[in-house]
Amino acid sequence: MTSLAASSVPTRRRPASIGGLRVVLALAALVAFGALRYDHFLGAYNVFSVLRYNSMFALTSLGMTFVIMTGGIDLSVGATAAFASVVAAKLSPYGLLPGLAGGLAAGALVGAVNAFLISAARIQPFIATLAGMLMASGSGLLIAQNQSVSVSYDTAFIELGQGDILGVPTPAWIAAIAYLYGSVLLNLTPFGRRVLSVGGNEEAARLMGLSVERVTWGVYVQSGLLAGLAGVILAAQFGAGQPAEGVGWELFSIAAVVVGGTLLTGGEGSVMTTLVGVMLLGLIFNILNFENGMGWISLSAYWQSVIRGLFLMVVVIAGPVSRTKRS
Amino acid sequence: MSDAILSARAPALAWARRYPALVALALLFLFDLAFTPHFVSWQTLNVNLTQVATIVIVAVGMTLVIATGGIDLSVGSLMAIAGALAPMIFMSPFGRAHPALGVALAFIVPVAVAGAFGFFNGWFITRFNVQPIVGTLILFIAGRGIGQVMTNGNLQVFKNPAFQFIGLGRVFGLPVQTLIMLALIAAAAWMLRRTLFGRQILAVGGNEKAARLAGVPIARVKRLVYTISGLTAGIAGLVVVAINSSSDANLVGLGMELDAIAAVAVGGTPFTGGQATVVGTLIGALIIQLLRYTLLANGVPDAAALVVKGAIIALAVWSQQRGRRAA
Numbered sequence: 001m002t003s004l005a006a007s008s009v010p011t012r013r014r015p016a017s018i019g020g021l022r023v024v025l026a027l028a029a030l031v032a033f034g035a036l037r038y039d040h041f042l043g044a045y046n047v048f049s050v051l052r053y054n055s056m057f058a059l060t061s062l063g064m065t066f067v068i069m070t071g072g073i074d075l076s077v078g079a080t081a082a083f084a085s086v087v088a089a090k091l092s093p094y095g096l097l098p099g100l101a102g103g104l105a106a107g108a109l110v111g112a113v114n115a116f117l118i119s120a121a122r123i124q125p126f127i128a129t130l131a132g133m134l135m136a137s138g139s140g141l142l143i144a145q146n147q148s149v150s151v152s153y154d155t156a157f158i159e160l161g162q163g164d165i166l167g168v169p170t171p172a173w174i175a176a177i178a179y180l181y182g183s184v185l186l187n188l189t190p191f192g193r194r195v196l197s198v199g200g201n202e203e204a205a206r207l208m209g210l211s212v213e214r215v216t217w218g219v220y221v222q223s224g225l226l227a228g229l230a231g232v233i234l235a236a237q238f239g240a241g242q243p244a245e246g247v248g249w250e251l252f253s254i255a256a257v258v259v260g261g262t263l264l265t266g267g268e269g270s271v272m273t274t275l276v277g278v279m280l281l282g283l284i285f286n287i288l289n290f291e292n293g294m295g296w297i298s299l300s301a302y303w304q305s306v307i308r309g310l311f312l313m314v315v316v317i318a319g320p321v322s323r324t325k326r327s
Numbered sequence: 328m329s330d331a332i333l334s335a336r337a338p339a340l341a342w343a344r345r346y347p348a349l350v351a352l353a354l355l356f357l358f359d360l361a362f363t364p365h366f367v368s369w370q371t372l373n374v375n376l377t378q379v380a381t382i383v384i385v386a387v388g389m390t391l392v393i394a395t396g397g398i399d400l401s402v403g404s405l406m407a408i409a410g411a412l413a414p415m416i417f418m419s420p421f422g423r424a425h426p427a428l429g430v431a432l433a434f435i436v437p438v439a440v441a442g443a444f445g446f447f448n449g450w451f452i453t454r455f456n457v458q459p460i461v462g463t464l465i466l467f468i469a470g471r472g473i474g475q476v477m478t479n480g481n482l483q484v485f486k487n488p489a490f491q492f493i494g495l496g497r498v499f500g501l502p503v504q505t506l507i508m509l510a511l512i513a514a515a516a517w518m519l520r521r522t523l524f525g526r527q528i529l530a531v532g533g534n535e536k537a538a539r540l541a542g543v544p545i546a547r548v549k550r551l552v553y554t555i556s557g558l559t560a561g562i563a564g565l566v567v568v569a570i571n572s573s574s575d576a577n578l579v580g581l582g583m584e585l586d587a588i589a590a591v592a593v594g595g596t597p598f599t600g601g602q603a604t605v606v607g608t609l610i611g612a613l614i615i616q617l618l619r620y621t622l623l624a625n626g627v628p629d630a631a632a633l634v635v636k637g638a639i640i641a642l643a644v645w646s647q648q649r650g651r652r653a654a
Contacts, residue, residue, distance in 0.1 A: 138635075258464070280538065300479060313469075
């Protein structure tokens, strides 16, 4: 596949940080535009509702970032979140912790199935996680019997989605902590370095004595756990476990990772710029809403996907991101 | 590729290992003959062939794309665009004034537009040296939005026997879309085996660098396969709206990219490119279709069928890889 000369680790910082600066500037420009143009754009209500809603995508995209850095892909995150939301909703009458643990366990289970298929059965990640996606989706629908499952309002479980801590939405705290953890994991731990080496050149990593299998298990189970957490927030935020939700989340997450500048070929990447990518894609919808509120134009909500697609196109053209590696 | 003798001791076993998809299809068929009530009937054949046709039509284009080592995530969205355009044309004042010309244009224009978008995919991927999964993600996101914006998200209901012939008509007692499917399979299989373009497709997927050195026009080959994929998606979009007597851009082709990819994978075309079997893709799609039918006909809930489908896709790809390694 890739040649030994194209080895990865030492050269990763520079391109990632330049691309990173660009997306941060793009986000800043978008926020400045919104703040100058719309009255309540930076108001607490708008900021917190954007954060509360996008926290779920932030979590699935974080897991996706690590998977993509190994050169893999995880198509199952949306279905996993839906499955986990059902499990969490079923366990919510027993309290916050059982609901949370159930959702996480459901996510970890899907992640483990993915990792097994990729690592032991040696199936390409695209197909393996496609299978994982179908199995997770089917399991969620089976448990929920094709209906949404009401969450118990008698316990503290709903706080995970609807609550605030120090005035800031709880899901935003959860996402913030997750990204802090992800950043430390990537930049300061041996596991982070291993993830990048496996993605940079799997064969070389294997020859250096790295356990590629262990890295694979790590990133896919982690992605499952984070998608499970997103499912817990989904159930708590909307008061129901939703087995049919999550369609297209995986591709949204991949888009966020790409916008954030992480290479799909693996071996390079940054965690915090993925968060910026999520916010950018999320803000497009928000700004469209405000623009319609101004009354000058009337763009239907359908325009948001057109604009998101165009935005992704601009990002791909502008940055050296996601280009195929030169051999 | 070549039909080498794998094992003198157990030729039947070796054969089964070489064509696991065919064996699986035969086993499923035998199971149905023995256990599924009313299996041997004209209606069963019709239901299954009608349902599988759209997936196979899309999967033919997808097989060619995957043979070049690429992937096309945009097919479902292109189906939505084609499906939205056709009724707009034959229900327009012009289409009502000139019914014959209106219907003719309703076939030609949407397919041509989908082909043009497919060409855009190929152009974008080769011009900017983008990974196919990212390049086609743009139209996956934006394409459905374009279809929704064109129709303002509204359902278009219609009754137009001339146009709906493509989804409801019969020739020699067989559904028209089944004949289209068979024609496309035959054309693509012939092209891959007998034409220069077919060899170029496999050369690009097998070893792009070597193909370049051998003078294969890589960019042109890729642009052409993505164009073909767009065209087949456009045809499938027309079939779907013709069957439904209505077009809903929110739903037409939703999730089709993954169904088509699954059919290609189960059929035995490897994702690494350089090898392709269009007939295998047909068999792969038939397996997935017949499996679902078998489960539903025997009282298994749809959700459980989804889980089994995931497991079967993983199992099929796993067994093929083993077969290939053994060969």
